[in-house]
Amino acid sequence: MQLQASAYDGQTLHLIAPLAPNVNDKGTAFGGSLYNIAVLCGWSLLRLKLNEAGLNKKNIVIQEAHTRYLLPVTGELRASCTLTSDVLTEFLHPLQNKGRARITLTVTIHQQDKTAVEFTGNYVALD
Amino acid sequence: MQLQASAYDGQTLHLIAPLAPNVNDKGTAFGGSLYNIAVLCGWSLLRLKLNEAGLNKKNIVIQEAHTRYLLPVTGELRASCTLTSDVLTEFLHPLQNKGRARITLTVTIHQQDKTAVEFTGNYVALD
Numbered sequence: 001m002q003l004q005a006s007a008y009d010g011q012t013l014h015l016i017a018p019l020a021p022n023v024n025d026k027g028t029a030f031g032g033s034l035y036n037i038a039v040l041c042g043w044s045l046l047r048l049k050l051n052e053a054g055l056n057k058k059n060i061v062i063q064e065a066h067t068r069y070l071l072p073v074t075g076e077l078r079a080s081c082t083l084t085s086d087v088l089t090e091f092l093h094p095l096q097n098k099g100r101a102r103i104t105l106t107v108t109i110h111q112q113d114k115t116a117v118e119f120t121g122n123y124v125a126l127d
Numbered sequence: 128m129q130l131q132a133s134a135y136d137g138q139t140l141h142l143i144a145p146l147a148p149n150v151n152d153k154g155t156a157f158g159g160s161l162y163n164i165a166v167l168c169g170w171s172l173l174r175l176k177l178n179e180a181g182l183n184k185k186n187i188v189i190q191e192a193h194t195r196y197l198l199p200v201t202g203e204l205r206a207s208c209t210l211t212s213d214v215l216t217e218f219l220h221p222l223q224n225k226g227r228a229r230i231t232l233t234v235t236i237h238q239q240d241k242t243a244v245e246f247t248g249n250y251v252a253l254d
Contacts, residue, residue, distance in 0.1 A: 032159070032163035040159065061158075064195050065192075065193070069188070
């Protein structure tokens with residue numbers, strides 16, 4: 001996929017991938033690649049936040065995901081996911097107390113200034 | 128992914144992929160690879176059925192998908208999707224009359240005799 005992180009400000013993570021290795025039979029971004037960049041954007045942001053909280057040993061797994069393809073992506077694949085400190089705190093509390101917690105993250109893939117893909121994933125962190 | 132078709136009887140398509148190139152940080156199948164084999168299983172079955180109906184020029188796109196990860200996959204990735212002739216007829220009728228039709232397909236990924244992943248995809252066929 002040639003996926004890479006393009007920006008991270010402590011709250012929002014941006015991942016990008018070029019179109020060429022992720023193309024479908026119609027010359028636009030393959031739906032599976034769009035899913036992958038989305039699921040990894042949410043997973044990676046959670047990994048970063050857990051590591052920053054000293055919870056490097058927790059596993060993170062995707063449990064359920066809903067993906068809506070709204071527009072074809074005809075250029076670079078650009079995903080972004082935001083996790084505010086309030087939502088993070090609500091997630092870390094049961095994780096530190098019970099060893100396990102669940103969180104829903106929304107990842108957006110943009111095509112120019114429009115939303116091309118809306119991804120909602122339920123992730124679980126556990127030992 | 129090293130994905131390949133393993134069986135097709137005209138109604139059910141089976142796709143398989145080895146674990147090694149599709150592994151995650153936990154040594155089990157990556158959720159993105161599981162999504163990809165599922166979305167392609169549904170897409171490929173629809174492509175086969177449309178080609179058999181002489182509709183080779185129709186495009187097929189995934190519009191929406193819901194994925195539930197129930198069990199980790201620790202061996203070969205095995206996806207299957209079935210499209211009965213009744214459901215196919217209901218799909219082909221508006222497609223031939225209006226040039227466009229939508230269908231919901233369910234793809235299952237098995238881990239031994241249990242369901243590991245349940246995928247439901249809404250696909251659209253159009254010009």
